Amino acid sequence: MKSFLLKTLRIFVASSSILISSNAYSSSSTAGLIYNVxxxxxxxxxxxxxxxxxxxxxxxxxxxxxxxATTAKGQAMFSALLTASAMGKPVVIMGTGSCADWGDTESVQWLQIP
Structure with a gap:
């Protein structure tokens, strides 16, 4: 019984930390065109x-x-961003909830060209 409770507690703690560290405070944008790069x-x-x-x-x-753009992830996103811009396609953005890449600007977690 004690083993079952400890296992259940570990699962609960792990699940809670995943939920807490999610993009709860990040922002997102609806599809829009890119400008001022x-x-x-x-x-x-x-x-x-x-x-x-x-x-x-x-x-x-x-x-x-x-x-x-110094990381592989950033280079891939920058490439997609330039492609969308050149084609006049909108992008959807999801932020990270932090300004790690530029002190007063939210970093991009992912982007999508719908």
Whole structure:
């Protein structure tokens, strides 16, 4: 019985930490076109015309997103971003809830070209 309770407790704690660390405080945007793309020191900053949900408290520049193009993930997202922009296609953005890539701009967790 004690083993069952310990196992159940471990599962509960693991499940709770996954839920707590989810994108609960991240923002997202509806499909929108990309504009005002800036590349600075390996970071990509851009805006979209999509409607955005509430941004995290670190967000200082309304509507702006950041990608770290020095990583493989960031390079793939930047490539998709440029492709969408060149084709005039909208993108959907999901943020990370933090401004890790640029101090006053939410980092992008993923983007989609619908």
């Amino acid at each position: 800036t590349v600075w020191d390996g970071k990509v900053l851009f805006f979209t015309t999509g409607t955005r949900t509430a941004a995290p408290s670190c967000q200082g520049v309304a509507g702006r997103w950041a990608i770290d």
